[in-house]
Amino acid sequence: MKIRLELEGKNAGSMSYKGPESAEMATSYLNSIEADEVEVYIVKEDGTKAFAEFSGEFWNMSATKFILSAAKTRPVPPPPISSSVEELPQESLTLKERLEMFLRFEYPRIWFTSLDVKRHYESVYGKINLSTVSTYLARMHRDNILERKGNHNQREYRFIEQENSLMNLEYASIK
DSSP, rough: OOOEEEEEEOOOEEEEEEEETTTHHHHHHHOOOOEEEEEEEETTTTTTTEEEESSSSTTTHHHHHHHHHHHHHHSSSOOOOOOOOSSSSSSGOHHHHHHHHHHHHHOSSBBBBBBHHHHHHHTTTTTOHHHHHHHHHHHHTTTEEEHHHHHOOEEEEEEEEOHHHHHHHHHHHHH
16 A cells, blocks of 8 residues: 655645555654644555545544555465564554553544533543543543643643653664
């Protein structure tokens, strides 16, 4: 599969990916940057072409879903590239683990509220109570995973910045 990303805004430019891991690399890159708009061009092995343009508040989530849905129709899944939590079947993850993975993927460097997470999580996985989201966010703050600001009614969270050498290696291999 070949994927080309055309970005407008802060990280304007073009990125191209080719091969069995192209969908994973493209979605990882999209979720690590800020941009105003992205155009995604996909050409599958059978010659099928797809194009979509995304902008707005959740452009990265929509673009990610578009790319992953195009990659999903592949007859043979790609071999795992590493053994990580992301490769565990969803059934073996607790709700807290799945929520933390979801947050790391969808909100890696931005502030978010419990209501943001509830709405976004429900669009991907299904119903979750706001009290459940709030409880897990508070526990992740207690465990020094998240930082928070604001009063009780306007509380926002984000991941505590950590030096991650694996992320730096991933970016180096994409460039």
